[in-house]
Amino acid sequence: MAVYTEVTDEALRLFLAEYDLGELLAFRGIAEGVENSNFALKTSNGDFILTLYEKRVDPAELPWFLGLMRHLGAQGLSCPLPVAGRDGVALRELAGRPAAICTFLPGVWPRRVRQEHCAPLGAALATLHAAGEGFRAERPNTLGPRAWTPLLERCRGGGDALQPGLIAELDGHLSGILRDWPCGLPRGHIHADLFPDNVFFLGTGRGSPVVSGLIDFYFACTDFLAYDLAICLNAWCFEPDLAFNVTKARAMISAYNALRPLTPEELDALPVLCRGSAIRFLLTRLYDWTHTPPGALVTRKDPLEYLKRLRFHAQARDVAAYGL
Ligand SMILES: Nc1ncnc2c1ncn2[C@@H]1O[C@H](COP(=O)(O)OP(=O)(O)OP(=O)(O)O)[C@@H](O)[C@H]1O
Ligand SMILES: N[C@@H](CCO)C(=O)O
Incomplete structure (x- = not known):
């Protein structure tokens, strides 16, 4: 499982109030992954992934990772794009953890590699x-x-x-x-x-x-x-x-x-x-x-x-x- 940190409804509501993402329609923890806590977020504007960065990720390095994803996306690579709040900031804090919302990518990963x-x-x-x-x-x-x-x-x-x-x-x-x-x-x-x-x-x-x-x-x-x-x-x-x-x-x-x-x-x-x-x-x-x-x-x-x-x-x- 990879939901190490629980997010209360109230904390999520306050967090999303910083964004222009429309109305919240659904929110659920994602079991896969081992490093961070990931949540699927559905709003009236579309699907997103909310990540709370856990202890293996050094918060000081997060701007580099998010900056790289932004750069790769701008070059046409399909990868998650950090979504900024109304203040232009993508890296915030939620439930005491560094947190960011990224765009959702379609597709599935291969359970059996052919x-x-x-x-x-x-x-x-x-x-x-x-x-x-x-x-x-x-x-x-x-x-x-x-x-x-x-x-x-x-x-x-x-x-x-x-x-x-x-x-x-x-x-x-x-x-x-x-x-x-x-x-x-x-x-x-x-x-x-x-x-x-x-x-x-x-x-x-x-x-x-x-x-x-x-x-x-x-x-x-x-x-x-x-x-x-x-x-x-x-x-x-x-x-x-x-x-x-x-x-x-x-x-x-x-x-x-x-x-x-x-x-x-x-x-x-x-x-x-x-x-x-x-x-x-x-x-x-x-x-x-x-x-x-x-x-x-x-x-x-x-x-x-x-x-x-x-x-x-x-x-x-x-x-x-x-x-x-
Ligand atoms: N941008 C995205 N679009 C769609 N699904 C995503 C996205 N990011 C994460 N996911 C979903 O969340 C799961 C876990 O994500 P991720 O692999 O990034 O977590 P992690 O804890 O950092 O994992 P790892 O153990 O691989 O280091 C993925 O398998 C996928 O199902
Ligand atoms: N891919 C790594 C897990 C952490 O990302 C492994 O299989 O050991």
């Missing part, structure tokens, strides 16, 4: 990277390589309880990843969490699915563009039994490459970028696994799914392992 989703996803990622150009302010990747050693340290106590020998195996992987990590690759603003639940599609029937929008930019940052592709390869191209689907990978990379050709250096670096992205999600999941109190309402995600991905990338010799 090969047909992967080329549109690759194209959408390249479009996002192009749209990010011109947004001047940068945000360092706070979950990038420099964060991984301290994260692993904080999991040392509980990691082996999940799987004996896990921490020693991760020590080995991490030192190799940090040793091989590239420098000087093309940089830009990346989504950094473009999992299937953050990509909406229309046309889920027999025809080719079409991306209708991207959501959840609260891990976005400025980093290697190809690292975003590596995150997507991990999130989209492994089957439920965690076998790598090279056909999906080829479709995704080719569609990306058709819009933003990857440099030889990026292609060479793809295996280590995939190893890095796998250990990043493994470590944040392991941290949550070992630090979430029993009985908490959040569904913890399985860190070991990412160990299997990491092992796959560790044996990949070069980009040929990804179908190129």
Whole structure:
């Protein structure tokens, strides 16, 4: 569930009085998501999403995230657009939390990723990277390589309880990843969490699915563009039994490459970028696994799914392992 903070009718009424959104018709909490509290809001002007930002999001960074979404939207990317109140301010406070209303995007995210989703996803990622150009302010990747050693340290106590020998195996992987990590690759603003639940599609029937929008930019940052592709390869191209689907990978990379050709250096670096992205999600999941109190309402995600991905990338010799 992801409604951590309750909003009373009276608090909502006072909050909405700051906007020109028409009459409130419906309001309900959204169960999906793990980071923030999200509510669907229907008014006589249309559908919106109200987000209350919870503790994982640094309030000081919210103007950057909302500014990036505004910039991407102005470049034609379909993403949530922050809605300003009558005073021109989009970031406000509700129930003691920073809060913003954004536009609602149509479509549904794929519960089961098919090969047909992967080329549109690759194209959408390249479009996002192009749209990010011109947004001047940068945000360092706070979950990038420099964060991984301290994260692993904080999991040392509980990691082996999940799987004996896990921490020693991760020590080995991490030192190799940090040793091989590239420098000087093309940089830009990346989504950094473009999992299937953050990509909406229309046309889920027999025809080719079409991306209708991207959501959840609260891990976005400025980093290697190809690292975003590596995150997507991990999130989209492994089957439920965690076998790598090279056909999906080829479709995704080719569609990306058709819009933003990857440099030889990026292609060479793809295996280590995939190893890095796998250990990043493994470590944040392991941290949550070992630090979430029993009985908490959040569904913890399985860190070991990412160990299997990491092992796959560790044996990949070069980009040929990804179908190129
Ligand atoms: N702009 C939007 N338009 C339509 N639905 C949205 C929008 N934003 C969020 N949602 C709905 O709310 C759900 C949760 O949103 P989101 O993934 O941003 O939450 P989160 O708690 O930040 O999640 P995560 O765990 O992915 O970091 C989505 O799956 C979707 O159903
Ligand atoms: N996409 C992340 C969750 C937080 O956004 C994961 O699957 O670990």
